[in-house]
Amino acid sequence: MPLQLVTPPSEEPVSLWEAKLHLRVDFDEDDMLIASLITAARQAAETLTGRQFTTARWKQVLDCFPGPSQMGVPAGQAFSLPGHAILLFKTPVQSVVSINYLDMGSALQVMPGATYTVDNACEPARITPVYGQIWPVCLPQIGAVSVTFDAGYGSAAQVPEGIKSWIKLRVGSLYAHREEIAVLSRGRVEALPFIDGLLDPYKVAFV
Known part of the structure; x- marks a missing residue:
C-alpha cells in the first residue's frame, strides 16, 4: 500500500x-x-x-474505494474487518485529516467528514462510511483515492x-x-x- x-x-x-x-x-x-x-x-x-x-502526517494512496459496499456489522461478531473498510498502514492513528478522490469528471473531491467513521482504537485503524452511506463513485484510474492522516504516539x-x-x-x-x-x-x-x-x-x- x-x-x-x-x-x-x-x-x-x-x-x-x-x-x-x-x-x-x-x-x-x-x-x-x-x-x-x-x-x-x-x-x-x-x-x-x-x-x-512521534507525530507525523501521512498520505495513503489507493486506486479505488474498497468493496463490497455492504453496510453493518456481521451478527454475533464483536469485531470484524469488513470488506468495505479502508485499513491505514501506519499506527497509532491520531486522526484522519481528509479523504480525497477523483470523481468521474476527473475533479478532485473531498469526502465530508460526517459521511465516514474512523476506528483508531484497533491496529490497523479502520475507516468505513457511516451507517446508511456508501463510498462515492470514483474515477477508475490508479491513485484515484487518498487518505491523509496524522499518526504517532505524540x-x-x-x-x-x-x-x-x-x-x-x-x-x-x-x-x-x-x-x-x-x-x-x-x-x-x-x-x-x-x-x-x-x-x-x-x-x-x-x-
Whole structure:
C-alpha cells in the first residue's frame, strides 16, 4: 500500500542528550553523527513495527474505494474487518485529516467528514462510511483515492520505553561499528537475543 510522508516528525523519540548519556560520550565533536544515527535507528524501528513514533502526517494512496459496499456489522461478531473498510498502514492513528478522490469528471473531491467513521482504537485503524452511506463513485484510474492522516504516539515523552531502549541500543551498535563489517580479535562475539525482542510487543500485523 503506497504511503507518502507529508510532514515528518518534529522531534526524535530519543534526544541527543539521552543518546550521549547511553553512549557515555561527554564531548560535542560527534553530535552530528550521533543525531544521524538516532534518525537511522528510529526509521529502522518504525519499519520493523509498522508504527509512527512521534507525530507525523501521512498520505495513503489507493486506486479505488474498497468493496463490497455492504453496510453493518456481521451478527454475533464483536469485531470484524469488513470488506468495505479502508485499513491505514501506519499506527497509532491520531486522526484522519481528509479523504480525497477523483470523481468521474476527473475533479478532485473531498469526502465530508460526517459521511465516514474512523476506528483508531484497533491496529490497523479502520475507516468505513457511516451507517446508511456508501463510498462515492470514483474515477477508475490508479491513485484515484487518498487518505491523509496524522499518526504517532505524540511527543517523545509519550513513546514507550521499550522502543526508546531499542533505539539507544541500536545507536550504540552503529556508533561502535561504523563500517559494514567488524574485525574482532578477542574471540567470538554473539548478538544478545533479547534486543530485537524489545520491539515485539509493538509490531503490528497488517492483513
